[in-house]
Amino acid sequence: MERWLRLAGDAVAPEDAAFLRERRDGFAAAAAALTPRLTPGPIHGDALPRNVHIGPDGPVLVDMETFSADLREHDLVVMALSHDRYGLTDEAYTSFTETYGWDVRAWEGCSVLRGARETASCAWVAQHAPGNPRALAEFARRVASLRDGDESVRWYPF
Numbered sequence: 001m002e003r004w005l006r007l008a009g010d011a012v013a014p015e016d017a018a019f020l021r022e023r024r025d026g027f028a029a030a031a032a033a034l035t036p037r038l039t040p041g042p043i044h045g046d047a048l049p050r051n052v053h054i055g056p057d058g059p060v061l062v063d064m065e066t067f068s069a070d071l072r073e074h075d076l077v078v079m080a081l082s083h084d085r086y087g088l089t090d091e092a093y094t095s096f097t098e099t100y101g102w103d104v105r106a107w108e109g110c111s112v113l114r115g116a117r118e119t120a121s122c123a124w125v126a127q128h129a130p131g132n133p134r135a136l137a138e139f140a141r142r143v144a145s146l147r148d149g150d151e152s153v154r155w156y157p158f
Contacts, residue, residue, distance in 0.1 A: 001123040008126035011136060016143050020123055023146070027116035031071075034109040037102075038072040047075035048082060076104035077113040085118070085155040118146060125158050134158070 001024055005017045044051065045066025053060045080103075083093035097103040104110050122142045128135035138158050145153035 001120050004123040004127040008123075008129050008139075011129035011131075012126050012139060016139075017126070019143065019147065020119055020126075023115065023119040024123075027112055027119060030112045031109075031116060034071065034112060036071045036073060036109070037107050041069060041072055043068060043070050043072055043074050045074065047078045049088075071109075071113070073104050073107060073109065074113055074117075076100070076102075077110060077117055080105050080110065081114060081117055081121075084151060085153075086157060087154065118142070121155070122146065128158060 001020070005012070005020065008017070044061060044064070045068060046063055051061060051063040053062055079088070079093065079096055082088040083090070104113075122139060125135055125139045125142060129139050135158060138156055141153065142155055145151075145155075
């Protein structure tokens with residue numbers, strides 16, 4: 001996240017960058033205190049449908065630079081945000097949770113991992129803001145929704 005904010009430079013307001021850093025630090029401390037529902041293990045780190053390609057021999061994961069071992073709930077939060085922020089349909093999300101056997105939104109730690117992911121997603125867009133008005137507008141929309149605590153604001157993939 002820090003690298004993305006540095007790449008944003010003066011394109012984003014210093015107070016917005018400071019806000020995101022404060023959120024990051026708060027969520028990092030809160031995440032350390034979580035009790036996982038699932039056994040920790042391997043996670044993709046960016047488990048979006050676009051990062052799973054279905055080939056003749058089955059699914060293949062791509063975009064693996066954030067692969068690690070951590071709370072497996074991280075990857076499930078990504079799917080919840082796909083539904084809650086990015087427009088994944090109710091039907092598609094319900095199909096996912098029914099197939100998986102559990103909806104991470106029912107877990108008390110979901111809001112912590114969700115907040116951390118949303119914060120990082122804002123910083124990721126920030127790096128594209130210099131010279132790109134669309135990125136700057138999306139960054140502003142995301143930060144404003146976090147400041148307002150409005151989880152219903154639609155975010156757009158960038």
